[in-house]
Each structure stands twice: as structure tokens, then as C-alpha cells.
Amino acid sequence: xxxxxxxxxxxxxxxxxxxxxxxxxxxxxxxxxxxxxxxxxxxxxxxxxxxxxxxxxxxxxxxxxxxxxxxxxxxxxxxxxxxxxxxxxxxxxxxxxxxxxxxxxxxxxxxxxxxx
Amino acid sequence: xxxxxxxxxxxxxxxxxxxxxxxxxxxxxxxxxxxxxxxxxxxxxxxxxxxxxxxxxxxxxxxxxxxxxxxxxxxxxxxxxxxxxxxxxxxxxxxxxxxxxxxxxxxxxxxxxxx
Numbered sequence: 720x721x722x723x724x725x726x727x728x729x730x731x732x733x734x735x736x737x738x739x740x741x742x743x744x745x746x747x748x749x750x751x752x753x754x755x756x757x758x759x760x761x762x763x764x765x766x767x768x769x770x771x772x773x774x775x776x777x778x779x780x781x782x783x784x785x786x787x788x789x790x791x792x793x794x795x796x797x798x799x800x801x802x803x804x805x806x807x808x809x810x811x812x813x814x815x816x817x818x819x820x821x822x823x824x825x826x827x828x829x830x831x832x833x834x835x
Numbered sequence: 836x837x838x839x840x841x842x843x844x845x846x847x848x849x850x851x852x853x854x855x856x857x858x859x860x861x862x863x864x865x866x867x868x869x870x871x872x873x874x875x876x877x878x879x880x881x882x883x884x885x886x887x888x889x890x891x892x893x894x895x896x897x898x899x900x901x902x903x904x905x906x907x908x909x910x911x912x913x914x915x916x917x918x919x920x921x922x923x924x925x926x927x928x929x930x931x932x933x934x935x936x937x938x939x940x941x942x943x944x945x946x947x948x949x950x
């Protein structure tokens with residue numbers, strides 16, 4: 720089974736702090752994704768990466784950055800946390816496919832971040 | 836641009852009754868369509884997908900979905916719901932004409948199955 724793990728299930732940070740969310744997958748997947756989930760809004764893509772050191776902005780990248788130094792690890796960074804970044808953060812991975820994206824994404828358990 | 840709509844925020848059914856969760860989509864080309872389920876305090880789990888071929892797709896836990904191109908719909912169905920099916924369900928779409936790997940998700944539908 721594919722396993723995607725996230726470093727914390729719950730996290731409480733203060734406004735202005737730098738926050739690191741870590742995600743690790745064990746299936747040698749090329750693609751990795753960071754989403755935030757908010758009630759009534761579904762999942763919104765923050766950033767994704769299709770290879771080591773490669774990254775692409777998603778739909779809501781403002782206030783976030785990412786790092787992918789190794790294939791199995793994809794980090795989300797909040798440079799200066801704000802209260803409007805309080806949310807559930809979900810990491811996902813998927814293999815590369817010839818037709819670009821017919822494979823499903825595999826999700827981690829999520830990190831519920833509260834910024835006070 | 837690609838998008839997906841789940842017109843119902845909540846669906847309530849009695850155990851043993853049929854369950855339907857609705858999804859409609861909009862794409863420029865052809866769609867790849869996915870259903871995921873999220874149990875409380877858990878990540879999303881993949882249920883099924885439509886890529887090509889037979890319009891009726893069967894997936895995990897007895898769920899199935901029917902792709903209808905003329906109605907641009909991909910409704911999730913289960914003939915006989917269980918209390919354990921109570922969860923949050925997401926439909927997602929990707930346009931085959933797109934140039935990246937992004938999925939667009941619906942807002943989600945909360946399913947409650949009462950005993």
C-alpha cells in the first residue's frame with residue numbers, strides 16, 4: 720500500500736512564526752501536492768512538484784513556499800503565519816503517467832494547523 | 836478551465852436505502868473524473884475513477900459511478916447504504932486538454948446514513 724505521512728496531525732503556532740509542514744511518501748512517486756481544505760470550499764491546490772527541485776504554483780500560492788530536495792519528501796513553508804492560514808493541510812502524491820494525470824492521488828492524514 | 840460542482844451540501848439516507856451523491860463537471864476537452872471519501876479526522880481515500888471506456892465504473896466498498904457525457908455528470912451511487920458510509924465525499928476532475936497535473940475538487944457532500 721502507498722503510504723503518505725505528514726509530520727504532525729495537529730499544530731498550533733503564533734502569528735508571524737515560520738511554519739514547516741513535512742510530507743513523506745514511500746512509493747517513489749514523481750508528483751507531490753499540497754492542498755488546504757476549508758469547509759464549503761473543498762480542496763484548493765497550493766503548490767505541486769513533478770520532480771526533485773521542481774515546483775509549480777497552484778491556485779492559492781500566496782503566503783506559502785515549498786521545497787523538494789529529495790524525491791520522497793515535499794515540504795510546505797509558511798514564511799510568516801497569519802490567522803487566515805488556519806486550516807487543514809493535506810499532502811498527496813501520484814505516479815507519473817504517459818497521459819499526464821490518469822492516476823489517482825494518494826493522500827496523507829492531514830495536519831490541522833491553528834494560527835493564533 | 837476545469838471545474839466541478841457538487842450541488843448538495845448534505846445527503847441523508849436510511850441504512851439499506853440507495854445512496855446517490857451528485858457531481859457535475861466542466862472541461863474544455865475530455866474529463867478524467869475521480870471520487871474520494873474522507874472519514875472524520877482522516878485524509879482522503881480514493882474510491883473510483885473514470886478515464887475512458889465503460890460509462891459505469893465500479894470502485895471500493897460497493898460504490899459505483901456513472902459517467903454521462905451529455906449531462907456532464909458523474910454521480911456516485913451505492914445500492915444499499917451502510918451507517919459506516921457516513922463521511923464527506925469529494926468529486927474531482929482533470930481536463931485532458933490541460934497542460935499540468937492539477938485536479939479540481941468540488942466543495943464536498945456530507946453523507947449521513949441513519950440506522
